[in-house]
Amino acid sequence: MPHLWNTLPRPLIGLSPMDGMTDHPYRHIQKRYGNPDLIFTEFVRVERLIAGEMKLLRELLYDESQRPIVAQVYGTAPDAFRGVAVLLCRLGFDGIDINMGCPSNSVAENGAGAGLIRTPALAAEIIAAARAGVYDWQKGATAWDVPGLAPALADRVEQSHARLPAQYRQPRDVPVSVKTRIGYDHPQVDEWIPHLLDCAPAAISLHGRTLAQAYSGSADWSAIGRTVELARGSGTLILGNGDVADRADALARADAYGVDGVLIGRASYGNPFVFCAHTANPTASGPFVAERYRRLSIAREHLLLFEKSLSTWPGYAFQRMHKHLSCYARQMPGARGLRRALLQTVDAAGAIQALDAYLAYRDHK
Numbered sequence: 001m002p003h004l005w006n007t008l009p010r011p012l013i014g015l016s017p018m019d020g021m022t023d024h025p026y027r028h029i030q031k032r033y034g035n036p037d038l039i040f041t042e043f044v045r046v047e048r049l050i051a052g053e054m055k056l057l058r059e060l061l062y063d064e065s066q067r068p069i070v071a072q073v074y075g076t077a078p079d080a081f082r083g084v085a086v087l088l089c090r091l092g093f094d095g096i097d098i099n100m101g102c103p104s105n106s107v108a109e110n111g112a113g114a115g116l117i118r119t120p121a122l123a124a125e126i127i128a129a130a131r132a133g134v135y136d137w138q139k140g141a142t143a144w145d146v147p148g149l150a151p152a153l154a155d156r157v158e159q160s161h162a163r164l165p166a167q168y169r170q171p172r173d174v175p176v177s178v179k180t181r182i183g184y185d186h187p188q189v190d191e192w193i194p195h196l197l198d199c200a201p202a203a204i205s206l207h208g209r210t211l212a213q214a215y216s217g218s219a220d221w222s223a224i225g226r227t228v229e230l231a232r233g234s235g236t237l238i239l240g241n242g243d244v245a246d247r248a249d250a251l252a253r254a255d256a257y258g259v260d261g262v263l264i265g266r267a268s269y270g271n272p273f274v275f276c277a278h279t280a281n282p283t284a285s286g287p288f289v290a291e292r293y294r295r296l297s298i299a300r301e302h303l304l305l306f307e308k309s310l311s312t313w314p315g316y317a318f319q320r321m322h323k324h325l326s327c328y329a330r331q332m333p334g335a336r337g338l339r340r341a342l343l344q345t346v347d348a349a350g351a352i353q354a355l356d357a358y359l360a361y362r363d364h365k
C-alpha cells in the first residue's frame with residue numbers, strides 16, 4: 001500500500017486536530033458533508049494511554065468513512081511514544097502525528113506540546129521512538145507486547161484490531177509527522193524547522209503563531225512560507241495552518257506560500273461546508289430557508305450520532321454537544337432563542353424537539 005502522504009491531493013486541505021471538538025461524531029459529519037482530504041483525532045497523552053486510562057480510547061474512535069485518518073499524540077517519554085505507536089498501528093490509523101504545538105499550561109509547562117520547541121534533542125528522540133514503534137508493529141508486535149501497557153487496555157485495542165478490514169491488519173507504512181508552531185516566545189523557524197527536518201518527519205503542519213501568542217493576533221504566513229523554503233528538497237511536506245476561512249482561502253494561501261497543504265480548524269465549527277468547492281459559506285450567505293434546513297438537519301444527524309456513539313462511555317454528558325449546537329445555530333434568524341433552547345437540553349430527544357419547534361415556528365412566519 002502506498003505511503004499515506006503520497007496518496008493525497010496537492011494542495012491537500014485537511015481538518016486540523018482540536019481537543020474537545022474533533023471527536024468521532026464531529027469528524028464523521030465533517031467528512032460526510034465537507035470531505036476534507038485528511039482528518040486528525042484530538043490529541044491523546046501517550047503516558048496516560050500506557051498507564052491504561054481507558055476513556056482515552058474514546059478520543060481514538062473513528063469509522064471507515066473518516067480515512068485517511070491520522071492519530072495525534074503528545075507527551076514527553078520516548079518509550080511511551082514507542083509503545084503507543086504500536087497501539088495506533090494496531091488500531092488501524094493511517095498515520096501518527098506528534099503534537100509539538102499545544103500552548104496550554106498543563107501541556108507545555110511540563111515540556112510536552114510546544115514545550116518541545118525548547119528541547120529539540122528530546123523532540124528528535126520522540127520522533128525516532130514513534131518510528132521505532134511503527135517498525136516494531138511491522139515486525140509483528142501487538143498491543144500485548146508493549147512493555148508496561150495496562151493489560152485491559154491492550155485487550156481492548158486487540159479487540160478493535162480484530163474488527164478492522166483486512167488491508168489495515170497487514171503491516172504497512174504508517175508515517176510519522178509533526179504539528180508545531182513557529183516558535184516558543186518569538187518566531188524561530190530558522191532554528192527550529194531545520195532540527196525537525198533532520199528527523200525527516202513525513203510532514204510538518206505549522207500553525208503560524210508562537211506558543212506565547214497562543215491564539216492572539218494573526219497567524220504569520222510569511223514564516224510558513226519561509227518554512228517551505230527551508231524544507232525544499234527534504235522530502236518532508238509542509239502544511240500551513242492558522243486563520244484559514246474556507247476552501248477558497250486555503251487554495252489562495254497554498255498558491256501564495258507554496259505549501260503542500262493547509263489545515264482548517266475553527267472555521268469548521270458548525271460548518272463542514274468550509275471544505276466544499278462551490279458551496280457558499282452558509283454563515284455568510286444569508287438566511288435562506290433551504291439552507292437553514294440543511295444546516296439544522298446536519299446538526300440533527302450530528303447530535304444523534306453523538307448520543308449513539310458516546311453515551312455508553314464513562315463520564316458521558318450530552319452537554320458536551322452544546323458547543324456544537326451553538327455553532328450550528330450561529331447566524332440563523334432568531335439564533336438567540338434557538339441557542340437558548342438548545343443549551344437547556346440534556347439529551348438528543350430534547351435537542352431534536354428544540355430544533356423542530358424552531359423550524360415549525362419559523363416556517364409559519
Ligand SMILES: Cc1cc2nc3c(=O)[nH]c(=O)nc-3n(C[C@H](O)[C@H](O)[C@H](O)COP(=O)(O)O)c2cc1C
Pocket residue numbers: 016017018019020021042043072099101102179207241242243244263264265266267
Ligand atoms: C479548541 C481547540 C483545540 C485544539 N486542540 C488541538 C490539538 O489537540 N492538537 C493540535 O495539534 N492543535 C490543536 N489546536 C490547534 C488547531 O489545530 C489549529 O492549529 C489552530 O486552531 C489554528 O488553526 P485555525 O485558525 O484554522 O483554527 C486546537 C485549537 C482549538 C481552538
